[in-house]
Amino acid sequence: MDIPGALDALVLDQLSGTVMATGGGSKELDAEPLGEVLRVTMDALAQASTRGTIRIDDMIVVSDQGYHLFRPVDMPFDGPLVIYVRLDLARSNLALARRHLQTISGQLGRETWPPSTPS
């Protein structure tokens, strides 16, 4: 929710549909249709492409309710995770938000334990 103009945010495990984290007022958000939106888009784009396969980095939908950003993150287990953020149309910067999401998805794979304090 540090992204300027963010209204909703959640992290979803796409295969099982489990919500791993939420931010802002997203507790009420129904995650299942969000995962379905990305899945259906992936399927349709895969069918439409000449190769028949697809790899989505980011998906951006502009609606009357704001910008909807989807970012699938490949995880070694039970993935992919999907980061979803909804942004205010007037108060947000789409390019900046995408940079934020890239950083977050990079961190998911890098975070380690803080160094232990010498005793």
Next chain:
Amino acid sequence: MAAIHTLLTGLARERATGSLSVTPSGKVFVDDGRVTFLECAGTPTVERLLTARGRLGSPRPDTPRALVDGGTVTKAELQFCVVGAVLDAAYFLLPAPMPTARPKFRPGERHWLGGQWGFEVAWLIRECTRRRAALAQTWPVDELDGVPVTPVARPPAQRVTLSALEWQILVSADQVSTPAELAERLGQPAYTVLLAVRRMGSAGLLTVPRLPLRRRHPPERPEPVPRAAPTVDLSVLAAVKKALEELP
């Protein structure tokens, strides 16, 4: 009949710490009433999930921290791995009926991966209910759940779209292995494999076994886990827990 989640709800209210062997094959670890780990014989363990991806060397590190410091897995990856394994075990363990043998509670015992992350019992039960509904919504037929996965020779469509996991399942299907066995071999959670098998079943990509006796009945829907656990008399639970602890 009381299910295991009833007992777990009781332990949560008492804020108990220790381990509870619930079936011959299942074990629950709680810390101050929060579930830190769940084991179920039918679902792949965290060790299996890590090994399947070449992320676990031998000898196995004995703390989560040593595992992360060893550099084979990051903290976030391990956390998602643990959440996934716990939810997967909970899905099959929590609705199981209470064992006839008395469950054994060992106060203070901890899992080697437990303690870093705790899960509310109520959240586990809610999530299992949601997963059960999602499975039934995908395909309300359980005939494929326990039988060998057998792809049809010819798909009933000109074009088929598969997820990466569905592809893995079809490639590994040897017409002998059940979904649970494939999950173990692939190092994937049993629930997600089951969900993928049901989806492929509904798409007509798998051979559904002929079970003439079952066919006459409407498809069996899994019984939903109640959202709120039935009211439990705390004094009875305390007495039960005390008696369990005093067992030799």
